[in-house]
Amino acid sequence: MTDDKHGGPPVHALLADGTTVCIRPVARHDHEQLRGLYEEMSPENLRLRFFGASRRSAEMAADRACAAPHPGYRALLAERQGQVIGLAEYDTSGAGTEAEISIAVADGLHHRGVGTLLVEHLVSAARAEGVTAFVADALSENREVLRLFADLGLRTTRRFEGPEVRCTIVLDEDDTYLSAVEERGRAADVASLEPLLRPNAVAVVGAGRRAGSVGRAILHQLHAGGFTRRLFAVNPAATAILGVPCHPSVTALPMTPDLAVLAVPAATVPETAEECGKAGVRALLVVTAGLDPDQVRSLLATCRTYGMRLVGPNCLGISNTDPALRLDATFAAGHPRPGTAGVAVQSGGVGIALLDGLSRLGIGVSTFASLGDKYDVSGNDMLQWWESDSRTDLALLHLESFGNPRAFSRTARRVTRRIPVLTVDAGRTDAGRRAAASHTAAAATRTMTRGALFTQAGITATRSVGELLEAAALLHSQPLPAEARVAIVTNAGGAGVLAADACAEAGLRLPAPTPQLVDDLLAVLPEGAAVGNPVDATAAVTEEELANCVDRLMRHSGVDAVLVALVPTAVAAATGDDLVRALTRAPARRVKPVAVIRLEQALPVELLPADGGTVPSYSEPQAAARALAHAVERSAWLARPAGTVPALEGVETERAHAVVERYLDRNLDGGWLDPRSCAELLDCYGIPQLSWAWAETEDDAVLAADRLRGADGRVVMKGYWPGLLHKSAEHAVHLDLRGDSQVRAAFRDLETRFAGLLTGVVLQPLADRGTELFAGVVQDQVFGPLVLFGLGGTATEILADHAARLAPLTDHDVHDLITAPRCAPLLFGADGARPVDLEGLEQLLLRLSRMASDLPQLAEADFNPVLATPGGVSVLDARVRLLPRRPQDPYLRRLR
Incomplete structure (x- = not known):
């Protein structure tokens, strides 16, 4: 078989x-x-x-x-x-x-x-x-x-x-079934991680007698950290290490450990893993680096054979700070502070930085996993663990790769409804590796693809570890703002200006105070205060006055958050006022976020102890504004109901599969569809196209032009041969052809210049004037189909005004695609013009998304230009490339 x-x-x-x-x-x-x-x-x-x-x-x-x-x-x-x-x-x-x-x-x-x-x-x-x-x-x-x-x-x-x-x-395959599969997968996944993250017994294999070895360091962390359950070392040359009983092999242990930590040379990892599997070990943590491909394959095969979950190899370790467990199987310098943030990283260095930062902030860590080369346990596994863990209220990720982004996206969409999920968008330089096959592939950078994944899943994406900690401090300590309206209060005008600039650059709004609010604030502020936005409370403001000012701003319906920019002054020092205390003495009553900017602060971000909680304090206005902007984005994402994939009429999926199979039967390696096959495929999905005709001779071209001419009698002729991608660049297009003689002359010109290549021409009526747009899709082998939309025509690559979302598109995704590009005002009727057919544009994008989701063989599609007018939307030029790919169910439950 x-x-x-x-x-x-x-x-x-x-x-x-x-x-x-x-x-x-x-x-x-x-x-x-x-x-x-x-x-x-x-x-x-x-x-x-x-x-x-x-x-x-x-x-x-x-x-x-x-x-x-x-x-x-x-x-x-x-x-x-x-x-x-x-x-x-x-x-x-x-x-x-x-x-x-x-x-x-x-x-x-x-x-x-x-x-x-x-x-x-x-x-x-x-x-x-x-x-x-x-x-x-x-x-x-x-x-x-x-x-x-x-x-x-x-x-x-x-x-x-x-x-x-x-x-x-x-x-x-509807959402009910996918949700049921997800729930079964989540329960199974969490159960499989119990031996790894809540082991009853741990053995460190390869713990050395001399100081400086990784195995000894991990054994020390486990022992000194107070691991509450059974701990063993495995070393044939010792009977005890650091006071921990030592045995010559895993099989010689007095009981079978749930978790074995392997800190042995790379060459012996597969053999040691096999020994663990036969002994009944249920999870492996492999910190060893430098395994070659054969060793990795052997390790993973052993884990699958014996049902062991695997973290690593080449990793820092794992930790669970639950007081009932106190598991610290890492070789970090110190123990993580117990807390509520779940952390998963691929880089050990980033892991150490996050552990230190979260401990310093007082947020602490619930569970930590350094995933290393990530051959098994992934960020998706950890998200599901945290979803089931009542101790975790914040998830921080640093992932350089995704094993199954579509499954990750569905999991993240669910988890982010419950807790904030933050990530460092690592690997942004991949944007430099652009494919050159078409406009669509050139536009679809890995950065754009990851951005679409994070946006659609509700993940807060930051650009650095520092920014991640800044956002985590605010999301951990403050309520979410309803909208982006920020009021700034300062005791120094210059600091207020810096804060205002930072807010504007972060996309936050600074509404002018209403007359009533002005009167309310002036009533509690010292003489000379200027009430605008920022509010300049002057250096003479007292602790009580500042507290009253912030409270009144908090109660105002037109304010969603307050930033307080403070500088130390001799005035406050002389009176004994503590302006920071004005913000920390009663935060429990506040239902809107407040943050402090202290330019003299040594650390980039701190969490100031307060009555009933903490208040974030930043050393730079930009940091505070960025963190608040992330909170605004999360609030907006939570406020919007989950989107649905609309049902589409007139879709002929079986016919589309037949078109694809017919082409791939003739072209075993795939390629670009010819114009007639391309038009038929678009017709299967009801994608509107400008009228067109195919001609292979001069006389056929004249007859076709006569049938297609509109009221003004003008047509367009486009040359075609297999492999032609950029007609304009090859000067294979003739515009504004009038009468039979011009059609004949254009055909002869193409036939002469492209002798031996030209297989025919496409004729179309000259299109009406309208907004030229671009729509396309790229089938990413890892992320799945990515739909792109933006400004089209010859400027599409130069201006790069594109937005992207992963298919299948929901109604919300389509709205985001249409409104995200800089050219969006043109579509909604800028400068008094009539808006284009927005419903028709939405339908085109939904149908393109459906086509990409139905056909895994669709490597890329490029619609450029798409003409949008108040009267309708139509594709003027389309190209589709197919590859012989088998369909793969991205949601099927399986381990990598």
Whole structure:
């Protein structure tokens, strides 16, 4: 049996209890194990499976699963450490889009999610083959299988026929099903991380007797940090290290540790991991660096075989500051302060900086993971852990790569509704690596793609570790502002000006105070105060006056946040007033954020102790404004309901697949669609195109021009040959052609200049005047399809006025795409002009998104220009490139 016929290559995934299984197609050599799977079932389970108990049932079932493949049949099995524990099959009987499904799970392994996981993988395979529904017959007393079908998250109907019930499961991939899969995946993921982040026993393998070794440093951190559970060292040359009992090998330990920390030479990591797996260790932390590709493959294969979760290799370690555990398995210089921030990083240096910064701020850390080379445990895993951890109210990430960005995005969208998720947008210099294949690929930088991911997921993206800590301080300590209206108060006019500039540059608004507010503030401020925005309270302001001023600003409906810029003065020193205390003495009553700017402050950001909380204090106005702007963005994201992907009429998905398959059958390596195939593909999705005609001879061109001419009689001629990308750059376009003679002359010109290349021409009526836009999509192998939109025409690359969102686009995403580019005012009717057809523009982007989501073979599409007028929207020029790619379900539960 081949992978292509039976559901793809083997993958590993997690059961409900966090154990690892392999899901793979059935092979002929599985016959004995499959027969044993059935023979070892109890008579009752055999009766429920086969509606009777026959000695031939096991043999016949194994024969069926291992028979030569036939169209419409798939069989997947689940195995653990080489032992088959479950089987799921479907069969369409060679025709139709409905398939019979059957499931078998080994006795003793029910209620652990084996059957559900197998069905999820069958659903994914079936959808790719055009199967639209599963049907299954079961005895009405078989509550377990009926519950499995009911809990999948798919639409299921039942029809009772005597003692039997016929279930029909519709294979719609809607959000209900994805959410159900996500929830099952989250629970399994968290369960699998328990041995790693809440181990009952830890062994440090490779702890040295001499000071300076990494293993000894980690052992010291665990021992000195007060790890509350069992701790062992593994070293054949010692009986104790740092007072910790030492044993010659993992197998010689008095008990099997949940977590083994490997600090051994790279060459011995695979062998040591194998020893751990055989001993029953459930998680590995590999701090060793320098593993070669073969060693990495061996390490990961061992982890998958024995069901061990892996952090690293090449990492700083992990920590859980829960007082009941006090796990510090790192080689950082100090212990992290217990607190409420979850931290996951790929860089050990960034990890140390964040641990130090969070400890200094007093926020502290709940759980820390240095992911290193990130071959298994990822940022997605840690987000799900923090989502389930009542101790974490803030998540900080530093990720240089994403294993499954689409799954990460769905997880992050859910988690950010509960706690702030912040990241350092690392690797921004990837923007310099631009593809040159087309306008779309050139515009779609990795920076733009990551930005789209963060924006759509509600993640607060910062540009440095310092900015990350600045934002974390405010989000941790202050309520979110309702909007971006900021009032500035200062005791020094110059400091207020600096703060005002910083706010404006950060996109915050500084509304002028109302007359009533002016009167209220003047009533509590000293003589000479100037009430504008900023409010100059003068150097004579007292602690009480400043507190009253801030309180009145807080109560004003036109103010969402207050920034207080203070400088030390001799006046305050002489009177004994503490202006900072005016802001920290009663923050518990405040429902709006307040932050302090102290230009003399030595540290970039501090959290000042206050009654009932803390107040953030910044040494630079720009830092305070940036942090507040991040809070405004988070508030706006939370206030907006989750978007939906609108249903579209007139989409012919099957026809589109046929167009793609027909082209790839003729062009095995893929390429750019010819104009006729391209137009047909766009027509499958109802994407509006300007009228056009294809001509291969001069006479055909004249006839086509006669049919296409509008009221003014002018047409456009565009040359075409395979591989032509930039018609304007090649001077392969003739505009404003009038009459037959000009059409003939234009055709002859193209035929002469591009002799041996030209295969035909495209003719179109000269388009009306309007706004020229650009829309396109790039299918990123990691991030999925990215939709771009912005100013089009010949200026699209020069001005680079583009916005991007990851498909599938929701209604909110489309709105963001249209309003984000600098050219957006042109679309909404700038300078008294009529707005363009915004609804038509939204439909075009949604249909482009749908096309990219439906067709993984669509490598890129480039619509430039798209003409937008008040009367409608149409594509004037389109190019589409296809590649022979297999569809892959980004939401299917599997480990990397």
